[in-house]
Amino acid sequence: MPASGPVTRNTLRQQIADALRDEVLAGRLRPGQEFTVKQIADQYGVSATPVREALVDLAAQSLLDSDQHRGFRVREISVADFRSMVEARSLITDGVFRNLAEAGWSGAHADVLLAIGRRADEAARAARAGDLDIFIGYDLRFWRELGALVDNPHISGFLHQLRLRCWVFSVPYLRADPGLRNRLWQDHSQVVDAVTRGDAEAVRAVIGAFHAQMLAWAARLDSGRLERPQQ
Template sequence: MIQRSTLRAQIADALRDEVLAGRLPAGKGFTVKEIAEQYGVSATPVREALVDLSAQGLLDVEQHRGFRVRVFTRDDYRAMVEARALVTEGVFRRPSAFVPPDPGDERLASVRRRAASAERAVLAGDLDVLIGYDLRFWRELGDLVGNPYISEFLDRLRVQCWVFAVPYLREQPGLRGSLWADYRELVDAVERRDAAAVERIVAAYDEHALGLVEKLG
């Protein structure tokens, strides 16, 4: 049973992980009662968590029937990547973008650790581990911007992109060489304040994401 300290958030996080792992596949419908019974909790925090996930664009509300995992199309994916690219590129073009106040800032050290873990997951072809570290990497890197609205918007788009891509990626015989892996190169560029390199790496990241969709399905 989930502990009650942060029940709403814990349920939302658990369900988001279920969606990302494909255990709640796109189009899957369910009710508040079913989820409450699954986690052994009351209906109220479950309903609140599902409303939160709906607001994040991961679930659709079905009137008088419950909720359904949103189905994202290729056009949705392309639009999300384009939106993500426009915002990210705009942020990196700011003179102060992603520059920590102190070269030894622990936040940047944490981002570097996430980058190393993500790259190891890419080399191992471990999609489940990669998703977690990828989201943490970009979330922590985004936090250096100092604008929580930008960070939250980009995090939401990345989750949605993964939700679309995961079912197709799981069908691939091998993922090594097909996933973006330049995490540490990006951190290096940020740390040395090389704006041109940062812009180049981020542009390649977005191009890779758009190219990936053409190979899937």
């Protein structure tokens, strides 16, 4: 297990869940890797109760699988699962963000969009640098904050979880890809610009192109042109 410092603040359950999610996204906890509540509790120097709660939370988010006899393991996501998640996300975002663009924005929304635009700029910088860890962080934050404008926590939460699981699937491949910089989508700013202008067709086009790129990558995986890195 990766070495980590002790967690000492009060929100242990959330902190442990966040830390383990970061370990999965960083590729330090690999798909199929198994561990127990005791191992995680010892790693972070805490009691078993918040660890068990955090692991149950991550299992509910479909990031872990649980086995009452063997503990937990990082979920292995297939190419077919990845494709299904992209298609589901495409169907939802197409309608949601098109409607948001058509509805127009108040001054408060404009301020929020300026902040989201800064996430877009940071994501682009990380992509150009080939820094996957920083890119993932800004990408997740970008989509989560943009999704929050929907003002429907069920929709925004579902979209965030889909994006998170897509990253869990993608990380092992991308870390082994020498062409990483060319794989990272960098058109976040175009989404913000189109939404700010209220241009529903432009929103639909840029997000549609994003999902098409992800599906094309999945087709390459299916064809065997890309192999899954060794665990």
